[in-house]
Amino acid sequence: MSHIYTNLAAIQTDLKQRKITLSSLVENYLTTIDANKHLNAFLEVFADESRTLAQQLDEKITAGKAGKLAGLVIGIKDNICYKNHACSASSKILEGFVSMYHSTVVERLLAEDAIIIGRLNCDEFAMGSSNENSAYGPVLNPLDTSRVTGGSSGGSVAAVAANLCLAALGTDTGGSVRQPCSFTGLVGLKPTYGRISRYGIIAYASSFDQVGTITHSVEDASLILEVISGKDEYDSTASSTEVPEYSKQLQFNKKVKIAYFKECIESTGLNPEIRKRTEEILQQLKNLGHTVEEVTFPYLDYLVPAYYVLTTAEASSNLSRYDGIHFGYRSKQAFDLESTYKKSRSEGFGKEVKRRIMLGTFVLSAGYYDAYYSKAQKVRRILKNKVDEILSNCDFIVLPSTPDSAFKFGENSQDPIKMYLEDIFTVLANLAGIPSISLPIGQKQNQLPFGIQVLAKEFDESNLLAFSTYLVNNT
Numbered sequence: 001m002s003h004i005y006t007n008l009a010a011i012q013t014d015l016k017q018r019k020i021t022l023s024s025l026v027e028n029y030l031t032t033i034d035a036n037k038h039l040n041a042f043l044e045v046f047a048d049e050s051r052t053l054a055q056q057l058d059e060k061i062t063a064g065k066a067g068k069l070a071g072l073v074i075g076i077k078d079n080i081c082y083k084n085h086a087c088s089a090s091s092k093i094l095e096g097f098v099s100m101y102h103s104t105v106v107e108r109l110l111a112e113d114a115i116i117i118g119r120l121n122c123d124e125f126a127m128g129s130s131n132e133n134s135a136y137g138p139v140l141n142p143l144d145t146s147r148v149t150g151g152s153s154g155g156s157v158a159a160v161a162a163n164l165c166l167a168a169l170g171t172d173t174g175g176s177v178r179q180p181c182s183f184t185g186l187v188g189l190k191p192t193y194g195r196i197s198r199y200g201i202i203a204y205a206s207s208f209d210q211v212g213t214i215t216h217s218v219e220d221a222s223l224i225l226e227v228i229s230g231k232d233e234y235d236s237t238a239s240s241t242e243v244p245e246y247s248k249q250l251q252f253n254k255k256v257k258i259a260y261f262k263e264c265i266e267s268t269g270l271n272p273e274i275r276k277r278t279e280e281i282l283q284q285l286k287n288l289g290h291t292v293e294e295v296t297f298p299y300l301d302y303l304v305p306a307y308y309v310l311t312t313a314e315a316s317s318n319l320s321r322y323d324g325i326h327f328g329y330r331s332k333q334a335f336d337l338e339s340t341y342k343k344s345r346s347e348g349f350g351k352e353v354k355r356r357i358m359l360g361t362f363v364l365s366a367g368y369y370d371a372y373y374s375k376a377q378k379v380r381r382i383l384k385n386k387v388d389e390i391l392s393n394c395d396f397i398v399l400p401s402t403p404d405s406a407f408k409f410g411e412n413s414q415d416p417i418k419m420y421l422e423d424i425f426t427v428l429a430n431l432a433g434i435p436s437i438s439l440p441i442g443q444k445q446n447q448l449p450f451g452i453q454v455l456a457k458e459f460d461e462s463n464l465l466a467f468s469t470y471l472v473n474n475t
Contacts, residue, residue: 004163006216008223011071011166015061022061022071022115026054029073029117033164039140041158043078044086045118053115060113067113069227072220074109075159075168078119079126080211081200082106089202090134091124093322093329093348103200104235105169105211105228112227117165121155124350125319126171126204128152129179129422132413133352143184143448147406150180150422156214157184167224168214173204174307175401175426177212178438182401182451185440187468189213189221192458193433194239196225197232203318205311206237208430218468221437222246225461241459249462252470255289257394258282261297264399264425271404274450277442278400281452281475285398288474295390295397302379304420307427309363309376315353316360322348355416380431387432391457396467399425401438401451425453435461437468441475 005011005025014020030047050073060066076082079089081099083106088094102110109116123133131139131154139154141147142162149158153170156177160168161184170177172190181188190212198209211228213221226247231240260282265275286292324330324344331343349357363372390397403424412419429436435458438451454471456464 005166008069008072008166008220015071022054022058023051025071026050026073026115026117029165032162033118036142036162036164039142039145039158039162040121040137041139041155041162041164042075042118043088043090043121043136043155046085046116050115050117057113057115067111068223069109069112069114072114072167072224073117073165074114075118075120075156075165076106076116077122077153077156077168077170079122079171079202080105080169081202082116082119085119087119087202088135089125090122090136091349091353092135093344095329097328099200101200104197104232106200108228120153120159120168122170123152123154124353125202125315126152126173126176126209127315127352127356129175129419130407130412131155131180132409133350135350138409141184141406144406147408147448148183150183150402150406152176153180153214157181157186157188160184160186160214160216166215167220170212170214171201171204172210172212172430173208173311174430175423177214178401178426178436178451178453179422181214181438181440183406183449185449187215187218187221187440188438188451189225190429190436191225191229191461192239192435193430194237195229195241195435195459195461197235197238199232199234199238205314206318207314208311210430218437218439218465218472219247219250222250222465225465239459244462246462246465250466250469252466255291256396256467257291257293258285259293259295259390259394259397261300261397261399262294263297263300267300267403267424269403269421269424270400271444273444274400274402274404274442277450278398278452281441281471282398284475293394297386297390299383299386300424303383303427303431304424306376306379306383307423307431308359308420309372310380312356312360313364313373314360316357316364319353319357324348383428384432387428387434391434395456395463397455399453399455401425401453405444405446405448405450429455434458435464437464439468439472441472
């Protein structure tokens, strides 16, 4: 079977017409994974159980009893717990950890007959914008192996871009789904904070983290979102807002008001080709009869500092449990309680994670709390109010997803500030808790893709997804 599928509808049609079986599809993916080991996308492939599950589901499909995700072969980022499977957040400190329960997203995928084919490499504890921070080595970009995939969900996007699975789940704390999707020409969706339960997701920054989808199409993102969303008794931050049938609400036939930030388009850090393409898209939307409005957003320079003060503070707190005592890695050099803590954490965590823990501990420390953490919380409120104000006057905000296309390995890794600025256009959605999607509607002259980002009001994923379908088809 040599056909490459890029949407679930085509797979389900062929399964129904008996042109393929799920077993043959899984076998095809396993062969492709084996041929692309050099990309380092998968940390573990669940080959035997995928085959077994495919056989069982083939019978369900024949009997007409299969769930709405039957035919979906999906990978999960290595910070999403799957019962009786290893989960390491790509860190040495969680070596040997096997989850005793399902995360809510995994439970919901399996309930609708998706097949989870493996766990995917990522930046350690989801901290990074290039997937160069994994304890298990970097992930290569399948479009150009000399370049990064972006991060932190680098393995997830590499697997989908290289057709090692149809879709993947990632997590997005400040752009970790949208930025790598921009670098690999995929659709990356970060829903509203609380739309999807975080139960069973290894935490980085709890008030920012959100599970997101990585797909080739908006249609698949919509269907997966409707399956994994909704309230959850295990996560008090999961919203009880009703989950619409997103996949059936993708028609878009109205005129809308779109805002863009003057400061983003004029930013000196934005690649001229991306600026030109963003302006083209805005002009095309005008030509199609939509209202496009330039909006002043004077806080662009505060986004990244506020984001890193708050997320590192939360990371410092969340990662304090990895201490060589409770579970995970314990240093063989430890000889008493204090050395167990110090040596286990020093040896178990990578450089970037240690940098962020130290930064977070500093901003929470006595004497600095008010100067940094407390101030960053106030800035977050100002940003949220400004975004809400803009979205009360318009339907969507359109921004570039990233300042440039995928960069080469090592290009930014010596300068943490330069690397942190990779997130300048994506962190706003996480700071404000609103939904955002990166769409693959741009390509530079060097043939490398980049994404255009659309942001919408809280829990307005239905309109966001419908507009995204329209945008992909009309620009």
